[in-house]
Amino acid sequence: MDMKFLGNLFKKRKNIFLTTQGKSKFSVSVFHALNGIEYAVNHERNVKIEILFGIMVSIAGFIFHISIFEWLIIVLTIAMVITLEFVNTAIERVVDLVTTDYKELAKVSKDVAAGAVLFMSMFSVIIGIVIFLPKIIDLFK
Numbered sequence: 001m002d003m004k005f006l007g008n009l010f011k012k013r014k015n016i017f018l019t020t021q022g023k024s025k026f027s028v029s030v031f032h033a034l035n036g037i038e039y040a041v042n043h044e045r046n047v048k049i050e051i052l053f054g055i056m057v058s059i060a061g062f063i064f065h066i067s068i069f070e071w072l073i074i075v076l077t078i079a080m081v082i083t084l085e086f087v088n089t090a091i092e093r094v095v096d097l098v099t100t101d102y103k104e105l106a107k108v109s110k111d112v113a114a115g116a117v118l119f120m121s122m123f124s125v126i127i128g129i130v131i132f133l134p135k136i137i138d139l140f141k
Helices: 003-020 024-042 045-063 068-099 106-140
Strands: none
Touching: 024 045, 024 068, 045 068, 045 106, 068 106
């Protein structure tokens, strides 16, 4: 078989892909994204825990009448933790799809993704302490 023919065939297939990429309706993309969120909420225990903590912190925000700026920080922090958990879930599923055997790089990928969630979670606790501790201390004065 002629190598030039194969090269041209590959180029045509690549061009077809590039010209059709991004052509689906925005609503279809949103539908798929919502399916991903639904999957994570229904199948990932940690997502449920993080949503619960987000709700509890939000209730505390209402109780302590935090400022608009503090609300922005709290909402952004909650969103970042949950978003990182979604990314962690995606990485774990892709690694599991690629291999069922133990491989050091697969372990590293999963561990680093989980570490990102843990790292942000620790900072979210620090942010919560900075915002809420002075208000809690004021309660007891």
